[in-house]
Amino acid sequence: MRRAYNLRHVVSTSPPWSRYDRLGRLLLENRLMLEIRRLNVSIGGRKILDDCSLTVEDGEVAAIMGPNGAGKSTLAYVIAGRKDYRVESGEVILNGVDLLALEPDERAARGLFLAFQYPIEIPGVATMTFLKATLNAQRKQRGEAELSTPDFMRRVKGAAERLGIKPDMLKRALNVGFSGGEKKRMDILQMALLEPTFCILDETDSGLDIDALRVVADGVNTLRAPHRGFLVITHYQRLLDYIVPDRVHVMAEGRIVKSGGKELALELEKSGYRNYLTDPDQAVA
Amino acid sequence: MRSALPMVEAPGAAEIEALRPDFSHPGALAQRLVLVDGVFAPELSSAMPEGVRVRSLASVLNEGRADLIALLAPANADGADPILSLNAALMQDGVVIEVAPGARSDDPINLVYASTPGGPSARFSRSLIVVGAGASIRLAESLHVRAARADETFSGLQNFNCLQNFNCLIASVGEGATFNHTTRMTGGEPGGVRVESLIASIGAGAQFDSFALVTGAGLIRRQIFMRFQGPGAKSALRGVSLLRGREHADTTLVVEHAAPDCSGRQLFKYILDEEATGVFQGKIVVDPLAQKTDARMLSKALLLSDTAAMNNKPELEIFADDVACGHGATSGGLDADQLFYLQTRGLPFAQAEALLLEAFAGELIDGLGDENLAEVCRSEVRAWLSRRAPPGVHS
Ligand SMILES: Nc1ncnc2c1ncn2[C@@H]1O[C@H](COP(=O)(O)OP(=O)(O)OP(=O)(O)O)[C@@H](O)[C@H]1O
Numbered sequence: 001m002r003r004a005y006n007l008r009h010v011v012s013t014s015p016p017w018s019r020y021d022r023l024g025r026l027l028l029e030n031r032l033m034l035e036i037r038r039l040n041v042s043i044g045g046r047k048i049l050d051d052c053s054l055t056v057e058d059g060e061v062a063a064i065m066g067p068n069g070a071g072k073s074t075l076a077y078v079i080a081g082r083k084d085y086r087v088e089s090g091e092v093i094l095n096g097v098d099l100l101a102l103e104p105d106e107r108a109a110r111g112l113f114l115a116f117q118y119p120i121e122i123p124g125v126a127t128m129t130f131l132k133a134t135l136n137a138q139r140k141q142r143g144e145a146e147l148s149t150p151d152f153m154r155r156v157k158g159a160a161e162r163l164g165i166k167p168d169m170l171k172r173a174l175n176v177g178f179s180g181g182e183k184k185r186m187d188i189l190q191m192a193l194l195e196p197t198f199c200i201l202d203e204t205d206s207g208l209d210i211d212a213l214r215v216v217a218d219g220v221n222t223l224r225a226p227h228r229g230f231l232v233i234t235h236y237q238r239l240l241d242y243i244v245p246d247r248v249h250v251m252a253e254g255r256i257v258k259s260g261g262k263e264l265a266l267e268l269e270k271s272g273y274r275n276y277l278t279d280p281d282q283a284v285a
Numbered sequence: 286m287r288s289a290l291p292m293v294e295a296p297g298a299a300e301i302e303a304l305r306p307d308f309s310h311p312g313a314l315a316q317r318l319v320l321v322d323g324v325f326a327p328e329l330s331s332a333m334p335e336g337v338r339v340r341s342l343a344s345v346l347n348e349g350r351a352d353l354i355a356l357l358a359p360a361n362a363d364g365a366d367p368i369l370s371l372n373a374a375l376m377q378d379g380v381v382i383e384v385a386p387g388a389r390s391d392d393p394i395n396l397v398y399a400s401t402p403g404g405p406s407a408r409f410s411r412s413l414i415v416v417g418a419g420a421s422i423r424l425a426e427s428l429h430v431r432a433a434r435a436d437e438t439f440s441g442l443q444n445f446n447c448l449q450n451f452n453c454l455i456a457s458v459g460e461g462a463t464f465n466h467t468t469r470m471t472g473g474e475p476g477g478v479r480v481e482s483l484i485a486s487i488g489a490g491a492q493f494d495s496f497a498l499v500t501g502a503g504l505i506r507r508q509i510f511m512r513f514q515g516p517g518a519k520s521a522l523r524g525v526s527l528l529r530g531r532e533h534a535d536t537t538l539v540v541e542h543a544a545p546d547c548s549g550r551q552l553f554k555y556i557l558d559e560e561a562t563g564v565f566q567g568k569i570v571v572d573p574l575a576q577k578t579d580a581r582m583l584s585k586a587l588l589l590s591d592t593a594a595m596n597n598k599p600e601l602e603i604f605a606d607d608v609a610c611g612h613g614a615t616s617g618g619l620d621a622d623q624l625f626y627l628q629t630r631g632l633p634f635a636q637a638e639a640l641l642l643e644a645f646a647g648e649l650i651d652g653l654g655d656e657n658l659a660e661v662c663r664s665e666v667r668a669w670l671s672r673r674a675p676p677g678v679h680s
């Protein structure tokens with residue numbers, strides 16, 4: 001079903017076909033989820049992403065590590081569709097769909113989810129009201145029927161319990177007055193409920209205590225599936241002990257400068273990012 | 286201000302009778318007092334709670350009760366304000382509500398302003414509520430919007446829309462009393478003018494709260510003159526105005542602290558779309574003997590288009606030295622980060638916007654303490670939001 005959808009989309013919306021030779025092959029094998037090609041992004045005239053390229057395959061967990069200010073959050077925001085960045089050139093393709101042409105909510109409806117580095121407080125909007133609105137909005141976009149209230153309640157309660165979110169938090173305004181860790185859990189709760197096909201986690205581990213880290217990692221691990229990809233942005237090897245990545249990418253100065261297996265994270269833990277900032281020959285863009 | 290239209294004639298018995306179906310169905314407001322074209326209509330009104338006595342303004346003036354007549358012409362506002370002078374000169378009638386000391390009612394007394402169909406015209410009313418010591422009462426003002434009847438032509442309805450309402454309510458809140466006032470200045474009168482004045486004097490240890498929901502008229506002015514008369518009183522004045530088109534709504538406040546130890550809070554919110562204009566002018570006056578005054582005034586405006594405008598004029602006149610006073614005003618668009626966050630969760634832009642706007646207005650509605658009224662207000666806000674132009678027109 002999905003394969004047919006992907007191919008149709010590539011053919012109908014993204015000519016010329018020849019540019020997609022390699023993508024086409026991956027798609028036919030149903031392996032490619034996210035493809036970022038030579039993305040150049042600036043804000044206020046300052047270049048932040050510099051010819052950034054990255055691919056994540058179906059079912060893969062990819063980690064991005066990199067120094068402060070490297071552009072990790074910017075990449076996440078641009079994939080999700082934040083407006084204040086200027087995309088000068090490049091492409092972001094998810095499941096064969098050109099994301100850059102879509103509104104953030106349309107991207108979400110196509111299965112994208114971003115867990116924010118700093119989840120936003122929404123005063124006056126009850127968490128439950130919000131969860132129901134988002135779930136039904138996405139279902140509507142996909143042509144599915146709205147959830148019945150009991151069905152919705154059952155799903156929320158189940159997911160909240162697994163993530164150690166107390167019922168009284170669900171009654172409060174979204175994220176308002178939540179501790180840093182509580183906000184992160186709330187984002188993961190949304191991820192669990194929305195069942196996206198591609199999840200970006202921007203430093204979801206920062207601000208979490210050790211127990212919460214395990215709970216959140218479990219939340220992610222239970223979602224790991226052949227047709228679901230993850231892009232996990234983190235500064236710490238510790239998270240990757242719990243969410244073991246298939247690939248690790250190093251981002252510096254607005255681009256991916258090195259990619260490798262999970263052992264790359266351990267190496268970074270020892271040697272830091274100095275190499276990647278000073279020696280351009282290391283770059284594997 | 287635009288010119289005042291000719292005054293409407295006092296309603297005849299047949300015209301009042303014609304309104305009866307609107308007030309005799311099971312869903313009609315209980316505990317209601319109906320003014321038709323500014324004239325009290327006991328025929329359309331219903332029973333009051335225990336300890337509440339109601340007469341028409343005309344009969345009170347005829348009786349010549351000096352105490353009530355003195356309250357009807359309050360020194361702190363009349364004479365100083367042209368709108369009140371106009372109202373004093375042209376008032377047709379109104380109600381005088383006396384709440385006995387200690388009387389209580391959790392359900393509101395509904396003061397309803399109805400109009401008869403006819404050509405463009407103005408109506409003026411003046412009402413008084415005297416809340417006895419220790420009493421606890423709610424008063425809810427609203428505009429009665431008649432449903433179109435089969436026998437009314439379209440042009441008749443249009444005329445019905447060209448109304449001018451100049452209503453004045455005077456409240457005297459006794460010692461230790463609780464008076465909760467709300468007004469819904471809502472109802473479709475695109476060409477209409479509504480001017481509401483509320484003059485309140487608050488006794489020692491009393492609590493006076495007022496909330497206004499304002500939508501849908503060409504020109505609206507709401508003015509409140511309030512005086513803390515005795516020590517230890519508390520008050521919260523709040524309002525939400527939703528404006529679009531070329532609508533104009535003005536809130537003018539004068540809060541006078543004439544006694545020590547009183548606490549006053551004022552918070553007024555505006556949502557302004559298209560070419561609408563909001564005005565907030567609030568003045569806090571602290572008399573020399575009003576030490577330990579705690580006074581705070583704030584207006585917050587959300588501008589949804591480049592052509593909407595908000596004008597703020599806060600003023601403080603403080604003659605006492607041991608007080609905490611502050612005022613502030615914010616205006617701007619919706620928070621881009623919040624909108625983006627909601628969109629990433631799958632809410633289309635228009636829906637994300639509506640959710641945030643509802644929350645902005647809802648903050649004040651949630652605190653009303655009357656769940657029926659809160660629900661009415663919420664649905665009016667939703668109805669207003671649902672009539673917004675589709676996204677992309679302004680964004
Ligand atoms: N809205 C903005 N306005 C101006 N500069 C910005 C803006 N957003 C990001 N930047 C700049 O872009 C660069 C990349 O920021 P980004 O937040 O993407 O880094 P990061 O890799 O996520 O860092 P960290 O590890 O600290 O989270 C930084 O130098 C930052 O100051």
Ligand SMILES: [Mg+2]
Nearest residue numbers: 072073074117
């Ligand atoms: Mg970041």
